[in-house]
Amino acid sequence: MVYLKEILPNPAGDDTSGEWIKLVNSGEEDINLSGWVIKDAGGKAYSLTTLAPKNTEIVLPRSLTGIALNNNGDTLYLLSASGETVDSISYTEASDDEIIIASRFVESTRKEKAETTTLEQLALGGDDKIVSEGSFSIVMVAIVIALAASILIGAILKRSEEK
Ligand SMILES: [Ca+2]
Ligand SMILES: [Ca+2]
Structure with missing residues (x-):
């Protein structure tokens, strides 16, 4: 299936060069988008010609x-x-x-972002996870020393005994 996934309506800087629309083919088959159209509320249309792998x-x-x-x-x-209208995306304001x-x-994008945030927090060393991982490795060190x-x-x- 092909969807309108994300759009950037108000990029920092020049909107005429910075705006974009992102489509996704989330399926397991290539889809030829030739003849497909993206249209906005005002009726401005763009005809696609590409193949969506x-x-x-x-x-x-x-x-x-x-x-x-x-x-x-x-x-x-x-x-x-x-x-046929396959998908639509609306927003009321774009900061x-x-x-x-x-x-x-x-949901899936939030998960990606959550993982990124966690990694950043780990890198900064300010996360609870680091504390628990830290005490885990202290335990490991103790076991190694004991062994x-x-x-x-x-x-x-x-x-x-040999002596
Ligand atoms: Ca804009
Ligand atoms: Ca702008």
């Missing part, structure tokens, strides 16, 4: 589509070659650099 995202810059995304709200429609994510993808000590003691005992 399976499991691939396609970013379409405004310089390509000519579709201006209003910062104070807009709706985009994705129409198949037969004119600076805000990426509007289609509701069906919000080494018992081997050493065993060796010393063995040596004193």
